Amino acid sequence: MKKQLSASILSANPLFLNETLNTLTANGITRLHFDVMDGHFVPNIAFGPHLISSIKNQYPNTEIDCHLMIYPNDAIINAFIKTMPHSIIFHIESCENILSWLKKVPKTIKTGVAIKPGAIPQSLYTLLPILDIVLIMTVEPGFGGQKLIPEQIEIIQSLHHNRTKNHHKFSIMVDGGINRQNAKSIIESGADIIISGADLTQPAEKIPEKIRTFHHILS
Numbered sequence: 001m002k003k004q005l006s007a008s009i010l011s012a013n014p015l016f017l018n019e020t021l022n023t024l025t026a027n028g029i030t031r032l033h034f035d036v037m038d039g040h041f042v043p044n045i046a047f048g049p050h051l052i053s054s055i056k057n058q059y060p061n062t063e064i065d066c067h068l069m070i071y072p073n074d075a076i077i078n079a080f081i082k083t084m085p086h087s088i089i090f091h092i093e094s095c096e097n098i099l100s101w102l103k104k105v106p107k108t109i110k111t112g113v114a115i116k117p118g119a120i121p122q123s124l125y126t127l128l129p130i131l132d133i134v135l136i137m138t139v140e141p142g143f144g145g146q147k148l149i150p151e152q153i154e155i156i157q158s159l160h161h162n163r164t165k166n167h168h169k170f171s172i173m174v175d176g177g178i179n180r181q182n183a184k185s186i187i188e189s190g191a192d193i194i195i196s197g198a199d200l201t202q203p204a205e206k207i208p209e210k211i212r213t214f215h216h217i218l219s
């Protein structure tokens with residue numbers, strides 16, 4: 001599987017969002033990561049369905065992943081499904097019956113499960129055969145610009161090992177604190193898709209050269 005860099009726009013300057021998106025996509029970014037935060041599941045608020053569908057219309061060839069950090073999901077999930085993103089990713093910790101949430105998503109949208117830092121919850125293992133994506137958090141969810149928790153590397157390795165052993169098909173996505181210094185070790189641990197926010201988008205003027213460096217590491 002080809003390794004991919006996904007751009008999180010959480011730390012981008014919202015007043016220049018379209019310029020940033022233009023720069024990202026013009027310089028080879030094919031995947032965007034949207035953090036959806038409710039001020040309850042995580043102590044921050046970010047990005048709703050209206051922004052996601054507007055960006056999807058403007059950049060139709062870019063894959064959009066919706067990383068839902070909300071609880072409960074009930075009231076809002078249909079609005080995100082309507083935006084028809086590439087994928088919807090639920091936090092395992094925010095769903096009492098994760099399987100029923102995964103089943104609500106139409107087959108045209110990929111599904112994923114995100115897990116907070118710490119041991120892999122037992123309940124994830126039974127889902128692995130049906131998931132498209134497992135997102136391993138390498139920071140506590142809620143904010144961009146945090147430092148990667150190095151203990152999470154073992155979690156990525158263990159999931160990668162499990163996938164190989166059981167011939168599972170899901171992609172491993174890693175999110176939080178990824179920069180040009182640590183990206184190589186995350187890829188070597190078994191990640192297929194790395195997400196970068198603060199390091200990639202701040203300062204905005206350096207985005208093209210930073211994408212080149214990331215892509216060099218991924219190649």
Ligand code: DX5
Pocket residue numbers: 008009010011033035067139140141142143144145146175176177178195196197198199
């Ligand atoms: C954290 C978010 C991450 C974040 C990544 O809750 O889920 O996606 O935006 O940004 P950096 O790379 O700044 O940690």
Ligand code: ZN
Pocket residue numbers: 008033034035067175
């Ligand atoms: Zn995220």
